[in-house]
Amino acid sequence: MNPPRSRILGTGRFLPEQVRTNDQLARMVDTSDAWITERTGIKERRIAGDGTVTSDMAAAAGRAALEMAGVPASKLSMIIVGTVTPDVPMPATAVFVQQKLGAGAIPSFDVSAACAGFLYGLSIADQFIRSGQAEYVLVVGVELLSRVLDWSDRATCVLFGDGAGAVLLGPTRGDGDRPSGVLSTRLYSDGALADALVIPGGGTREPLDAEGLANKRNKVHMSGQEIFKVAVKNLTSATTDAMVAGGLDGADVDWVVAHQANLRILTQVASRLSVPLERFVLNIDRYGNTSSASIPIALDEAVRDGRVREGHNLIMCALGAGISWGGAAVRF
Numbered sequence: 001m002n003p004p005r006s007r008i009l010g011t012g013r014f015l016p017e018q019v020r021t022n023d024q025l026a027r028m029v030d031t032s033d034a035w036i037t038e039r040t041g042i043k044e045r046r047i048a049g050d051g052t053v054t055s056d057m058a059a060a061a062g063r064a065a066l067e068m069a070g071v072p073a074s075k076l077s078m079i080i081v082g083t084v085t086p087d088v089p090m091p092a093t094a095v096f097v098q099q100k101l102g103a104g105a106i107p108s109f110d111v112s113a114a115c116a117g118f119l120y121g122l123s124i125a126d127q128f129i130r131s132g133q134a135e136y137v138l139v140v141g142v143e144l145l146s147r148v149l150d151w152s153d154r155a156t157c158v159l160f161g162d163g164a165g166a167v168l169l170g171p172t173r174g175d176g177d178r179p180s181g182v183l184s185t186r187l188y189s190d191g192a193l194a195d196a197l198v199i200p201g202g203g204t205r206e207p208l209d210a211e212g213l214a215n216k217r218n219k220v221h222m223s224g225q226e227i228f229k230v231a232v233k234n235l236t237s238a239t240t241d242a243m244v245a246g247g248l249d250g251a252d253v254d255w256v257v258a259h260q261a262n263l264r265i266l267t268q269v270a271s272r273l274s275v276p277l278e279r280f281v282l283n284i285d286r287y288g289n290t291s292s293a294s295i296p297i298a299l300d301e302a303v304r305d306g307r308v309r310e311g312h313n314l315i316m317c318a319l320g321a322g323i324s325w326g327g328a329a330v331r332f
């Protein structure tokens with residue numbers, strides 16, 4: 001019998017109801033709808049209500065993925081949550097998700113790889129399923145970034161939004177010469193750029209005190225241009241690596257489900273990959289940059305509206321703080 005591979009059995013998402021438009025932001029900081037739209041492609045984003053915590057959104061997305069797959073939470077072997085905006089510094093947000101879903105005593109842990117967090121989680125889940133050590137693994141990407149943004153910093157507050165997306169992975173055993181499931185994953189990091197996108201305060205390097213709070217050291221600080229420069233190059237190479245490892249070329253790709261950080265980045269990646277932008281699942285205009293949540297949110301939208309169908313070849317890629325990035329090839 002062939003060894004198991006991992007396959008996406010269900011997808012889900014949760015977006016908070018509250019919408020914050022570019023025009024609303026232009027009343028808060030010195031910006032404009034024209035600047036944000038032209039430089040990023042973002043028109044609006046979602047903001048979580050005061051009573052909502054990260055694990056609420058993650059559990060809602062996870063529940064939707066389990067329901068689509070018809071698998072009860074009691075059958076989960078593992079929960080992996082990609083997030084940099086946890087409920088609390090300790091323990092992992094994944095254990096609150098486990099609690100809210102009513103899963104059993106299974107390994108549940110967070111992955112801190114910022115915007116690449118979902119892809120890191122997908123890759124880890126894939127390895128556990130391939131080795132036969134796990135059966136059903138819930139992988140969630142979730143961020144409540146609105147609570148770690150400096151709402152007076154126009155360079156960052158216009159970019160990000162809140163949300164959650166999830167996939168349920170389960171085992172499949174070969175199906176001839178066109179196997180479905182996760183074909184390949186490729187992960188990378190380069191710590192040389194660790195301070196280009198950072199929340200500097202609140203850890204052991206800079207425990208928060210009154211001065212730190214006053215200087216917003218507990219909020220996101222970003223050198224956008226530095227990240228932009230490497231994003232196009234690294235996303236293109238990671239995607240190419242994943243495609244080659246998965247046995248696909250540009251013409252085989254039905255959909256690119258990429259991290260939604262900037263429409264200009266995705267346009268440049270599309271041209272370098274020779275995959276037309278029409279084959280990218282795009283929702284940055286409605287949700288902004290939701291970091292680790294952006295790939296699974298986009299995937300769930302495209303699955304539920306019928307764009308992504310069984311047998312389609314998908315390419316995923318993401319890059320963010322760390323900098324950490326990666327690519328994946330998946331046959332849905």
Ligand code: UT7
Binds near residue numbers: 039158231289321
């Ligand atoms: O998902 C995590 C990974 N993150 C990314 O991938 C983000 C990558 N970086 C980017 O997407 C872009 O660098 C940004 C969208 C963040 C910024 O776009 P940019 O074209 O690189 O703009 P810039 O930083 O070079 O700023 C250009 C000008 C500056 O003014 P001066 O110095 O030319 O007078 C900024 O002060 O735009 C100004 N600016 C703004 N103006 C209006 C910066 N933010 C804003 C704003 N509204 N919100």
